[in-house]
Amino acid sequence: MAARVRAKTRLQEALEKDALFVDEALAAEQEEIEKTILTPQKVPKGDPLAFCARLWSVCTKQPFDPEYTTENPEFLEFLNHKGSDTPRITPLFDIDYYSDQLSWQNAPINYYLHYCQGALDVELQPHVLFDSDYVLSQSGLSAFDCPPLLYFLEQNNPKLSPHPLFEPELYSAAVGDDFLNGELPICAFIERWAEKNAPFSSYFSRRFYSLHEPVVRYGGFNPLVHFLSAPAERRRDPNPMFHRGWYASTLAADDIGLEEPLIHYIRHGLPKGLMPNPFAHTELHAASLGLPALVEALRRYLSFPVELTAG
Amino acid sequence: MENQITFGADRDVSVAHEDPAFDGVLHIFDSHWHGIRSATGCLPGRKLGISHKKHLDGGELRHIEGLIYKWGIHTICYQGYSNTADELVGIIHESLGSEIRQFCITHVTATQFENHFEMHMLGKMAARLRENKLRRLGSVKPGFSSVCPVFWGGTIVNLPPVLKRSVKPLRSLDTVLIPLENSWRKNLYTNVLAADAVPEVARILLVNQPSFLDEVSQSMKLRIIGFQTPSVLLGYMASSALVMNVTLAECQPMSQLEALAVGTPCLTGPLGLRGFSDHPLGRLTEVAVLDNPGEIAPKIATLMRLWQSDPKELAEMIADFKEKRTAAGIASYREFLDI
Numbered sequence: 098m099a100a101r102v103r104a105k106t107r108l109q110e111a112l113e114k115d116a117l118f119v120d121e122a123l124a125a126e127q128e129e130i131e132k133t134i135l136t137p138q139k140v141p142k143g144d145p146l147a148f149c150a151r152l153w154s155v156c157t158k159q160p161f162d163p164e165y166t167t168e169n170p171e172f173l174e175f176l177n178h179k180g181s182d183t184p185r186i187t188p189l190f191d192i193d194y195y196s197d198q199l200s201w202q203n204a205p206i207n208y209y210l211h212y213c214q215g216a217l218d219v220e221l222q223p224h225v226l227f228d229s230d231y232v233l234s235q236s237g238l239s240a241f242d243c244p245p246l247l248y249f250l251e252q253n254n255p256k257l258s259p260h261p262l263f264e265p266e267l268y269s270a271a272v273g274d275d276f277l278n279g280e281l282p283i284c285a286f287i288e289r290w291a292e293k294n295a296p297f298s299s300y301f302s303r304r305f306y307s308l309h310e311p312v313v314r315y316g317g318f319n320p321l322v323h324f325l326s327a328p329a330e331r332r333r334d335p336n337p338m339f340h341r342g343w344y345a346s347t348l349a350a351d352d353i354g355l356e357e358p359l360i361h362y363i364r365h366g367l368p369k370g371l372m373p374n375p376f377a378h379t380e381l382h383a384a385s386l387g388l389p390a391l392v393e394a395l396r397r398y399l400s401f402p403v404e405l406t407a408g
Numbered sequence: 409m410e411n412q413i414t415f416g417a418d419r420d421v422s423v424a425h426e427d428p429a430f431d432g433v434l435h436i437f438d439s440h441w442h443g444i445r446s447a448t449g450c451l452p453g454r455k456l457g458i459s460h461k462k463h464l465d466g467g468e469l470r471h472i473e474g475l476i477y478k479w480g481i482h483t484i485c486y487q488g489y490s491n492t493a494d495e496l497v498g499i500i501h502e503s504l505g506s507e508i509r510q511f512c513i514t515h516v517t518a519t520q521f522e523n524h525f526e527m528h529m530l531g532k533m534a535a536r537l538r539e540n541k542l543r544r545l546g547s548v549k550p551g552f553s554s555v556c557p558v559f560w561g562g563t564i565v566n567l568p569p570v571l572k573r574s575v576k577p578l579r580s581l582d583t584v585l586i587p588l589e590n591s592w593r594k595n596l597y598t599n600v601l602a603a604d605a606v607p608e609v610a611r612i613l614l615v616n617q618p619s620f621l622d623e624v625s626q627s628m629k630l631r632i633i634g635f636q637t638p639s640v641l642l643g644y645m646a647s648s649a650l651v652m653n654v655t656l657a658e659c660q661p662m663s664q665l666e667a668l669a670v671g672t673p674c675l676t677g678p679l680g681l682r683g684f685s686d687h688p689l690g691r692l693t694e695v696a697v698l699d700n701p702g703e704i705a706p707k708i709a710t711l712m713r714l715w716q717s718d719p720k721e722l723a724e725m726i727a728d729f730k731e732k733r734t735a736a737g738i739a740s741y742r743e744f745l746d747i
Contacts, residue, residue: 305477337474
C-alpha cells in the first residue's frame with residue numbers, strides 16, 4: 098500500500114508538470130506495441146508484451162510460448178480490449194481499482210498491458226488485496242524480475258499471501274479443500290467470500306468490524322475489501338484490541354506515513370513489542386516480559402478465539 | 409496518567425472461584441469501593457474496574473467494547489452503581505444492543521440511605537430497568553425487595569475467597585483482629601471494649617485508631633497495625649484467633665468470608681442469611697445485641713475457649729460453612745443471571 102501511494106504521488110507529480118506528455122507517452126508506447134503485434138516476430142522475454150502474454154496465459158490456463166505471442170489470435174483479441182472494456186481474467190486484477198490509480202490517464206489502454214509496462218517501475222497495484230512489497234518480502238528475492246502479480250500467479254503457491262491481512266492457510270483450513278477446488282485461496286476469497294464468511298486473518302475480526310458497518314453486516318460486503326477501500330480516516334477498527342487511531346498518533350507517529358496502522362503494527366510494531374492500545378501494557382504485565390515472551394503474549398492478546406474457533 | 413479502567417487485575421482474579429458457566433460474564437465494579445471490589449474478586453467470571461470519580465472517555469469505551477467482543481461476553485453484571493456505571497449501561501445497550509444482557513447488584517442497606525447518593529443510584533437503576541436496558545436488579549441484603557419492590561426477590565450470596573496457596577499460620581490463640589473503620593456504623597469502640605473485657609484475649613490488633621478511648625478505658629492490649637493491603641490483612645487474619653466485625657448495619661461482610669478462608673471465625677451482627685444464621689458456626693458468631701460490649705464479650709470468650717478445647721470441631725464447622733456458602737453463592741448468581 099505504501100509503495101502504491103508513493104508511486105501514485107510520483108506519477109501525479111509528473112502529471113502536474115506536463116500532463117499531456119504523460120498521456121501521449123503512454124499512448125505512444127502502446128501504439129508501438131501494437132505495431133509489434135501486427136508484424137509477427139519473436140518477442141524478447143523481458144518485454145512488457147511477453148509479460149502480458151504470460152499473465153494472460155496463467156489466468157486463462159492457455160499455455161503457449163510467450164516469445165511467439167503474436168501468433169495467438171485469442172491473446173491478440175484480448176489485447177484489443179481497452180479502458181473499461183478490458184476483460185476480467187483474474188479476480189486479483191480489479192479494473193476499477195487499477196484505473197482509479199490512473200485517474201489522470203485518458204488514453205485508451207489495455208490495463209493488463211499497462212500494468213506489465215509499468216508495474217516494475219511505478220509499483221501500481223492490481224487489486225486492493227495485492228501488496229507487491231508484501232509478496233516480495235515472502236519471496237526471498239531482492240527484487241522482482243517480472244510484474245509482481247505475474248510472479249504471484251505463476252508461483253501458484255496456496256501458502257503465499259498477497260496481503261498482510263490475508264492468511265491463506267487460515268482461510269483454507271476454514272473453507273476446506275472442496276470449496277477451493279484447486280483455486281488459490283485469495284481468488285476464492287475475492288470471488289466467493291459470501292458463500293462461507295470464513296476467518297481470513299488472525300488480526301481482522303469479521304464480526305467486530307461489522308458491528309459498526311451495517312453494509313458489511315447485512316449487505317454481504319467482503320469486510321477486508323470494504324475496510325481497505327474506505328478512506329483511512331473513516332476506517333473502523335477491525336481488531337477488538339487494536340486501537341488504530343491511538344497507535345498511529347502515538348507509538349508509530351514518526352514513521353507510519355500513510356500506511357494502514359494495523360498493517361504497520363503487524364509488520365513493524367508487533368515484532369518490536371509495541372503496545373496495540375493504551376491499556377495493554379498493564380493488562381499484559383509487559384514490564385516483566387522479555388521481548389520474545391512479550392511478542393507471544395501480544396499475539397494471544399490480539400487474537401479473538403471465540404470467532405476463530407467457531408469458523 | 410494511570411488508567412481509570414482495569415481489566416483482569418491480579419487482585420481481582422487471584423482469589424476467584426472458577427466456573428466455565430461464567431466465562432461469558434463480565435463483572436463491572438468500582439475500583440474505589442473496597443468492600444464491593446473484594447466481593448467481586450471472589451466471583452467466577454471476568455472483572456473490569458471503573459471509577460465513579462471520572463466519566464469514561466472515548467478510548468476507554470472503545471476498549472471496553474473490544475474486551476466484550478474478545479472475551480465473548482454475553483452478560484454484564486454491575487456490582488454497585490454510579491453515574492459512570494449508568495452511562496456505561498446506556499452506551500453498551502446503544503452500541504451492542506440487547507444481545508449483551510445487563511444486570512445490576514446493589515450492596516447497600518436501607519440504613520445507608522442517610523447518604524443520599526445511594527437513593528439517587530437506586531432511582532437510576534430502576535429507570536434503566538424500566539427502559540429494559542437492565543434486565544434485573546439484585547441485592548446482597550436479604551429481603552431488599554421490601555425496600556425497593558422492583559428488585560429481584562431472591563438474595564445474592566457473596567462467596568468466600570479461594571486461596572490458591574494453603575495458609576498454615578502460626579496462630580496466636582490470644583489475639584483478636586478488628587479491621588473496622590472508625591465510623592458510627594462500623595461500631596469500632598463497642599468491638600474494642602468487648603474484646604478488652606475478655607481475659608483470654610491478650611492482644612487486640614486494630615487497623616484504625618479508636619481515638620480518645622483512653623479517656624474511658626486504659627487498655628494495654630491494643631496494637632495499631634494501620635491500613636493493610638488485602639493480602640497482608642489476610643495474613644493477620646490467619647494468625648489471629650478471631651476477627652471482629654460486629655457492625656450496626658451490614659449486608660454480607662467480606663471480612664467474615666476472608667477470615668473463614670484462612671480458617672479464622674469472625675463475629676458479626678445478625679446477617680439474616682437463610683441457612684447460615686442458623687448454621688452451628690452462625691449461632692456461635694452472630695451477635696444479637698450490637699451496641700453492648702457486655703453482650704458481645706461472652707461470644708468472644710466462648711470462641712477463645714473452643715480454640716483451646718476442640719480446635720478440630722471449630723475447623724470442621726468453618727469448612728462446612730464455607731462449602732455451603734460457596735454452593736449457595738454460585739447457585740444465587742446462576743439463578744439471578746439466568747445462566
